Amino acid sequence: MTALACLGNEAVVHGGAAAGRRGRVLGKRGEQGRVIVVFPDDVLALLLPGDPILVRAHGQGAAPSADVTMINTDPDFLDRLPKSSVGLGVRAIVPSSLAGNGIGRPAHMWDLDLQVTADTAAAAGLAGLRLGDLVAIDDLDVRHNAGYRRGRRTVGLIVHGGSPQPGHGPGLMPMFCGQKEALTMDVQGDQHRGVTTDDIELRP
Numbered sequence: 452m453t454a455l456a457c458l459g460n461e462a463v464v465h466g467g468a469a470a471g472r473r474g475r476v477l478g479k480r481g482e483q484g485r486v487i488v489v490f491p492d493d494v495l496a497l498l499l500p501g502d503p504i505l506v507r508a509h510g511q512g513a514a515p516s517a518d519v520t521m522i523n524t525d526p527d528f529l530d531r532l533p534k535s536s537v538g539l540g541v542r543a544i545v546p547s548s549l550a551g552n553g554i555g556r557p558a559h560m561w562d563l564d565l566q567v568t569a570d571t572a573a574a575a576g577l578a579g580l581r582l583g584d585l586v587a588i589d590d591l592d593v594r595h596n597a598g599y600r601r602g603r604r605t606v607g608l609i610v611h612g613g614s615p616q617p618g619h620g621p622g623l624m625p626m627f628c629g630q631k632e633a634l635t636m637d638v639q640g641d642q643h644r645g646v647t648t649d650d651i652e653l654r655p
Contacts, residue, residue: 455559457510458608458626459528459651462488465505469497475651476506477583478610478624479523481553481561487610489651511559518633520594522559524626531650533585533643538635539606539627542584542643543576547591547599551618558593562610562622569613576640580621583645584609587636593625604631608646 456462460476474490486506490498510525533540545565553563565577565586572578577586585608592600607623614620627634 455508455511456486456506457523457525459525461507463505465503467502469494519627519629521627523624535637537637540637540639541587544587545575547588554597558597558625562624564622565620567620585645593628604634
């Protein structure tokens with residue numbers, strides 16, 4: 452796998468019973484360049500530990516505008532993200548104080564864990580949070596190593612579930628970063644429809 456992989460990039464199995472079958476990149480988890488790839492159920496049934504998978508990585512360095520930095524996202528995927536007349540659709544906007552594991556690390560390789568649990572998620576507007584949801588974090592800069600910066604806003608995709616360990620929680624892969632006024636959000640709460648298997652072409 453490669454840390455250069457982006458959301459929506461194609462992944463091809465290169466060995467074993469599933470050789471030649473395809474999936475899509477959903478996100479990253481850091482640590483030795485781990486990439487999260489989604490495959491259809493029939494492909495998952497054939498995969499074994501150690502099967503080689505090639506990611507056709509492209510998209511790093513693309514910029515949707517002069518005011519917004521984009522990372523970890525295939526430019527061809529932008530029109531599939533939830534939007535409205537107000538702006539990019541997100542489940543919630545949360546403060547940077549909720550960002551845990553991943554702070555200080557390079558955002559093009561790592562996700563950020565949101566420090567919420569099933570008991571505390573509602574207070575942050577994250578009740579019912581699902582894989583594929585988009586969440587905005589205010590006062591967080593991920594253009595290089597992730598860290599606090601007043602006035603910045605980062606938007607990311609939830610790519611893994613939570614954990615009871617301190618500093619860990621649902622994993623958010625950073626996608627966009629800019630000044631708050633450059634990233635207008637439509638906070639949708641329970642009405643939010645994030646990235647689905649249909650969006651990444653894993654269903655007929």
